Amino acid sequence: RIYAYDSDKNRFKGIFERLKRAGAHNVQTLRAGDTSALDALAGRLDMILIDAPCTGSGTWRRKPDAKWRLSERTMKERLAVQVALLDQAARFSKKGASIIYITCSLLERENHAQVSAFLGRNTDFVSASLEAGDLLSIDVKGKSSVQLTPACHETDGFFVSKFVRASG
Secondary structure, eight states, rough: OEOOSSSSSSHHHHHHHHHHHOOOSSSSOOOOOOTHHHTTTTTEEEEEEEEOOOOOOTTTTTTTTTTHHOOHHHHHHHHHHHHHHHHHHHEEEEEEEEEEEEEEEGGGGHHHHHHHHHHHHHEEEEEOOOOTTTTTOOOOOTSSSSEEEEHHHHHHOOOEEEEEEOOO
């Protein structure tokens, strides 16, 4: 079973069309913004995918004007949301569960620094090797995180990292 949740109702619009296009089945959508719906999932999930709100610096090639709208205040807000999402994911994951953390950012503070801080706060999690099935079509063997860039991968900038809650 897949649970889909977003705190922002506007981002959740069109989810049923996207799920149908993706051929996804057995997806239970939780009401956007209803954090009480999440409480029942604490300690029960096998895998959590975080598509984290970020600065969007990975899209600056296509949207160069977005660079000029980024402020230190916005950066601090995004970093705080990312911390909260990672810590929520820890609460929802059961032993042996994996968390995949994704941003469309090229910035260290949103990527490797967030992962390092999360692992420092949550010592029961360890970095884990990404696999081809972890949403990537590039060779990621043996890597726990990968940074995609327009120059190297002919895509927007993305960051993907994986960690697992230790089962012992």
